[in-house]
Amino acid sequence: xxxxxxxxxxxxxxxxxxxxxxxxxxxxxxxxxxxxxxxxxxxxxxxxxxxxxxxxxxxxxxxxxxxxxxxxxxxxxxxxxxxxxxxxxxxxxxxxxxxxxxxxxxxxxxxxxxxxxxxxxxxxxxxxxxxxxxxxxxxxxxxxxxxxxxxxxxxxxxxxxxxxxxxxxxxxxxxxxxxxxxxxxxxxxxxxxxxxxxxxxxxxxxxxxxxxxxxxxxxxxxxxxxxx
Amino acid sequence: xxxxxxxxxxxxxxxxxxxxxxxxxxxxxxxxxxxxxxxxxxxxxxxxxxxxxxxxxxxxxxxxxxxxxxxxxxxxxxxxxxxxxxxxxxxxxxxxxxxxxxxxx
Numbered sequence: 001x002x003x004x005x006x007x008x009x010x011x012x013x014x015x016x017x018x019x020x021x022x023x024x025x026x027x028x029x030x031x032x033x034x035x036x037x038x039x040x041x042x043x044x045x046x047x048x049x050x051x052x053x054x055x056x057x058x059x060x061x062x063x064x065x066x067x068x069x070x071x072x073x074x075x076x077x078x079x080x081x082x083x084x085x086x087x088x089x090x091x092x093x094x095x096x097x098x099x100x101x102x103x104x105x106x107x108x109x110x111x112x113x114x115x116x117x118x119x120x121x122x123x124x125x126x127x128x129x130x131x132x133x134x135x136x137x138x139x140x141x142x143x144x145x146x147x148x149x150x151x152x153x154x155x156x157x158x159x160x161x162x163x164x165x166x167x168x169x170x171x172x173x174x175x176x177x178x179x180x181x182x183x184x185x186x187x188x189x190x191x192x193x194x195x196x197x198x199x200x201x202x203x204x205x206x207x208x209x210x211x212x213x214x215x216x217x218x219x220x221x222x223x224x225x226x227x228x
Numbered sequence: 229x230x231x232x233x234x235x236x237x238x239x240x241x242x243x244x245x246x247x248x249x250x251x252x253x254x255x256x257x258x259x260x261x262x263x264x265x266x267x268x269x270x271x272x273x274x275x276x277x278x279x280x281x282x283x284x285x286x287x288x289x290x291x292x293x294x295x296x297x298x299x300x301x302x303x304x305x306x307x308x309x310x311x312x313x314x315x316x317x318x319x320x321x322x323x324x325x326x327x328x329x330x331x332x333x
Contacts, residue, residue, distance in 0.1 A: 017313035042230060049238035054276075059237060069233040076237040080244045082275075085268045087248025088257065095254050106246035111276075115269055167296060167324055168317060170280035171303050173273040175316035178307035186270040194274035201279055202287070209275050216271035221264050 002124075004132045011136020014120060017175070018112040021168030022053075022141060023148045027159055028166060029057050030152025036064040040153045047149040051110065051142065054169075055079040056149075058206060075205045082210055085217075086114040093121045093130050105131060108138025115176045185223045192216045295327035 002010070026047075033043030038060055046056045055076045062072040086109055094102060117134040124130065159165055180186040196212035203211060281296045282289060290296065303320030310316070 017317070020314060020317045038230075042234070045231070046234055046238075049234050050241050051238075052241050055237075055241065059234070063230065063233075069229065073233050073237045073240065077240040077244070080241040082272050083241070083244040084248050085265075085272060087245060088252070088261075089265045089268050091249050091252065091254055092262075094249055099250060102250035103246060106249050107242060109245045109249070111273075115273075118269070164324065164328065165321075167280070167299070168321060170277045170296075170300065171317045171320040172313075173277045174300065174303050174320070175307050175313040177269055177273050177277075178304055178316065179311060180270050181304070181308060186267065189267050189270045190274045193271050194278035197275040197278045198282055198289075201283055208279070212275040213268075213272045216274075217264055217267060220267035220271060221260065224260070224263055 002127055002129075004129050007127070007129060007132035008136040010120070011117060011133040011138075012140045013136075014116040014133075015112055015137035015140050018116075018141075018172050019144050021172040022112065022144055024159055024165040024168055025053060026145050026148025027152035027155075029053065030149035030154075031156050031158075032057055032152075033060050033149075034153050034156065036060050038064070043153050044150055047146055050076065051107070051145065052076070052080050053111070053145075071205065078205050078207050079209050082213060083109060083114075085213060086111075086118075089118050090114065090121070090134070094134075097131060101131070105134060105138070108135070108142055110138065110141055112172065112176070113137035113141050185220070185227075188223065189216045189220045192219045295324055295332055298327055299324035 030043060030047075033046070033056070034040055043060070046059070050056055050059070058079060059072050059076050062075060063069070087106070090109065094105065097105065113134060116137050120133050121130055177186075177190060180190070193212045193216035196215045197208050200208035200211045202208075277300075281294075281300050284290050299320050302323045303316050306319040307313075307316035
């Protein structure tokens with residue numbers, strides 16, 4: 001049985017490799033916001049209020065491109081709606097927490113925190129206080145995201161554009177799903193999701209980001225029916 | 229006005245994170261749905277991966293010999309065998325740089 005502190009540290013440790021992509025991406029996000037002409041306070045405020053990587057850039061790009069606030073807000077909501085799925089997965093393990101604790105812990109459920117903690121939860125079902133792992137992954141990401149966006153805002157894009165560091169984002173997510181390529185059912189689900197995302201890329205309000213998971217999960221549902 | 233929009237976008241984002249954890253209890257979900265949830269990472273992350281590789285900044289499909297495609301394949305192979313996140317990201321990035329700075333330049 002691991003102590004709360006051990007779980008927390010384990011969470012920090014499990015998520016830290018992703019900082020290789022989160023930190024440069026945060027710097028780019030901060031720098032882009034200022035370049036688009038928004039006040040530094042506003043650009044940074046988003047890192048605390050929204051705390052959602054790509055959705056922050058999309059929001060500012062839409063506004064600076066002349067889109068209405070309604071469109072910008074709706075796009076953020078749609079891009080981030082994938083968190084509903086993360087919550088559904090995590091709820092099994094967070095069921096015993098008090099309502100207040102659930103409200104607090106929800107704030108730090110971001111992509112990589114979900115990915116690493118859900119994996120840990122699945123392999124360590126017998127542990128109590130599992131949520132400390134999620135606090136470890138989520139708060140590590142939160143702190144690094146704040147520092148990274150802030151340095152991008154203050155220093156500008158000191159990471160040269162030519163390096164194409166945005167490419168680190170797909171690489172982080174490849175690292176998360178790559179082991180599931182061993183299972184044929186998962187490969188099918190991944191391909192369905194990926195191909196759908198390309199087909200629906202031009203759907204309004206960036207909705208491809210939730211349309212393709214829904215299609216892929218429906219395929220997963222069919223696979224489960226066939227298996228039985 | 230922009231601050232108001234950010235606040236609403238933030239509340240909306242927070243709601244997407246909180247709703248299933250705090251408002252929906254486990255018993256409200258049926259068993260089939262719970263089984264399907266095991267596929268969430270495989271069903272969500274490719275929607276971030278594929279467009280980032282195959283579609284460029286201008287919303288156009290890249291060529292079939294784009295350096296990002298080759299670099300991703302290398303990252304997938306390295307990730308598959310090493311099971312190491314740092315190795316996956318670094319080999320992906322370094323091979324991408326080799327492609328764009330030396331081979332395709």
